Amino acid sequence: MGSHHPLWQLTLARFREQLRQPEVLFWVFAFPLLLAVALGLAFRNRPPEVIRVGVESAPGADSLAALLAHARGFRATVLPPAAAAEALRKSRVSIVVVPGATLLYRYDSTRSDSRMARLATDDALQRGLGRRDARPVAEQKVMEKGSRYIDFLIPGLLGLNLMGTGMWGMGYAVVDARKKKLMKRLLASPMRRSHYLLSFVAARLTMLGPEVVLLIGFGMLVFGVPMRGSVVDFLIVTVIGAMCFGGIGLLTASRVRTNEAANGLMNLIMMPMWILSGVFFSSANFPAAMQPFIKVLPLTALNDALRGVMLDGASLAAVAGPAALCAAWGLVSFAVALRIFRWL
């Protein structure tokens, strides 16, 4: 294929258009890094927080407070009842203890800090008051790489990026060309339609390399995010993801005439996945009734596959389910897009 081959020239043109637009470079390369840094910092693992306990002032309050002070990890304050109630309400304390023959714990069981405070406080107080363990106990603290928020986040951001560049890179670019009558002008020449579409695919795949290497490399070097699975398997999954969203992007763009309509439609498709597909937080957080729908979304499938390989060390075969789902989304989208594509 000499440098005069139309497919080469078209791909080159695609390439140059993208690289010569600073906004594209920002969104594709800089934005995910910035996001990773910001979120990674905000949600970094921190040592366990001190448990704040309010003890209502009544006979015995001081000795209870002293017991808690003696145990590690508590900050106990003695407060008059009204102040204690307010402190609990405003989360300045996680639990209120009312002294008496029967200890009264006042806490909010829907708050995880409150629940934990109740358990820890009871344990500390009971020990202090004389409870003995039935069996001796030893501790071994473990903090494994791969279970931090940043480890969860990086592959999710990659999935998000693949979706964005696939949709905008292929979809929006096509709408723009159609609107500018560039497509019409190209079709007036002997250029083949297959070459035109293939050039988008080729350009997309070439940009994929730097995109993946930059984000994952950044995560690994700066945050120590592990890559447990095979790099080749991981790259295969990214290619599947890129093609999947390229296909969906093409489908979205297949009949749209204006840039505004393209914008609207693409956002409509991407927004739910931004939120539901487990990019920033696990999709398991959503109610059980929604899970079947969430699991079937292409970005969820992609993120599952990426995380499987990267964090769990799964092989391609092990993540075949979500990978195949992703690929299916892509293939069907391409096929339908080609059928209904509005060329002129």
Added chain:
Amino acid sequence: MASESIAISCRRLVKRYKDVTAVAGLDLEVRTGECFGLLGPNGAGKTTTVEILEGLLPHDEGDIEVLGLRWNGHEHALRERLGVALQETRLADRLTVAEVIRLFRSFYRTGRTVEEVLDVVELGEKRDAWVEKLSGGQRQRLAIACALVGAPDLLFLDEPTTGLDPQSRRQLWEIVASFKRGGGTVVLTTHYMEEAERLCDRVAVMDHGKVIALGSPRELIASLGADHVVEFSLGHGAEPLPEAALAALPGVKAARRDGPRFSLTVTEAHRAVPALMLELERRGVEMTELVTHHATLEDLFLSLTGRHLRDE
């Protein structure tokens, strides 16, 4: 293969849209080596016709043959031999001039080199400039460069000089003329009568999807029966003159009134003008303005339809 002396043959062409018939039964024949113009106002159906001839738009009825071939079944062969410059194309903003031309060159099996074409359209010094940095005239020349790079036998230009300054316009005319001198055939649409008169060997005047006059510019103007036009305006509030009275004046072929302006087609200006002055004096009416010019295709269009080519 059909006779190569006819570049385009188009019979009974019809194109309908939902609420309007854009082309209503059009017959055209373009001879090899001529520059053929489609002249008409906006909405006349020129672009629709040309896009159908270019194989970019399907038609509802009619028979079309381009370079002796039909579009159905010969699309690729035809595209190798055509050059097209559409109305209002915006090419990729951030490619350079040379990159765009090279891209288009890659589509053709045979053609000219990028350098040759840059020379023809005089964009050599802009070869490394981004498309978005070009002026309107330069962009149009780039569009023509892309149309010429495949060394076409037939060149289609849709309103190539719309919105350009006079100098750019003349530059473009020279490029078209040199293409013709090389033996190429040109089909050109325009709403500028000067362009049609200068560049075209024959012109089809179009209105509302039909050809209302066809011939060389000279023949068409001669069909007016007169070669000068006298235009004048009366003072504000003057009593309107009946057109019939004016038409009856010596040397006057026809008279038209358009608000306060009168337009007379005359065969002999030296007889018509004094007669006109006398008539106005007789009626006690004064002129506020008087201009005369050679009859143009614009005047022909006006006489045929009562409307102007350009909605000023």
